[in-house]
């Protein structure tokens with residue numbers, strides 16, 4: 001990263017933030033000295049994950065959070081990730097329009113990230129983008145991610161606290177994903193509770209959480225909201241800090257951060273090793289072994305072992 005870029009990030013220059021995140025998005029490797037220099041600055045921010053199915057109200061809730069953080073004179077960075085719309089079509093555009101009425105304001109930065117490449121890489125990219133925003137001095141980073149699959153769990157790991165947003169109709173999903181669901185979420189929101197069934201789902205969830213809970217982790221609270229008209233939002237907002245406090249006091253926050261740190265080191269090592277591994281020689285070896293389908297007689301394992309030999313020795 002160039003010196004002027006690093007200075008721009010530190011000075012909260014939104015144009016430069018945007019440019020750097022584009023580079024991260026395009027896998028134009030920026031994890032160099034720049035990241036090392038910015039690391040210290042990036043540690044203070046609170047990181048919140050807002051995840052859940054499409055249309056559950058994540059962006060609306062994020063928007064309500066932004067208002068409340070601004071009231072507290074805090075600055076916010078939002079990274080919105082929607083793997084279901086790889087061409088960043090309607091939904092994301094809608095998000096941008098809806099959330100970006102803060103656009104001229106240096107205290108809010110909102111960015112949608114697309115998914116070139118697989119979701120696994122996206123978790124790292126989101127985290128790096130979050131680090132850049134944190135280094136610009138943002139007090140709070142919000143990761144908005146669609147869905148509740150494995151990839152999103154990874155993205156959720158970028159956050160200190162993960163909020164899972166559901167709707168009253170999510171009952172079946174809840175039944176299906178019990179364990180995993182309870183594991184990733186630190187707090188549940190049943191949004192659109194202007195619709196039938198919100199209280200029933202809240203009860204079901206609460207008793208599931210209670211039954212599956214253990215002493216080492218504070219139970220995730222369940223909130224009901226109507227984000228579109230702000231109902232329940234103050235309570236939810238307070239609940240987030242309440243839960244953060246609990247996670248902190250029982251040591252889970254520190255554990256999460258350590259885990260996050262270790263995973264990042266592992267990922268960096270893995271990526272570095274991979275990029276160093278595929279030398280021209282090894283690529284040729286693979287190509288030679290696979291010149292035509294007729295001549296492929298060995299299993300992929302033997303060829304892999306063969307190529308790996310040159311690495312191990």
Ligand SMILES: Nc1nc2c(ncn2[C@@H]2O[C@H](COP(=O)(O)OP(=O)(O)O)[C@@H](O)[C@H]2O)c(=O)[nH]1
Pocket residue numbers: 052053054055056057058059060061191192193194225226227228229
């Ligand atoms: N009826 C109702 N609609 C809501 C509520 N919260 C959000 N919406 C609407 O639901 C739609 C999807 O919301 P959005 O925040 O974009 O969902 P996301 O895909 O999870 O980010 C929008 O039209 C919102 O205005 C709510 O509590 N009740």
Ligand SMILES: [Mg+2]
Pocket residue numbers: 058059060095144
């Ligand atoms: Mg959204």
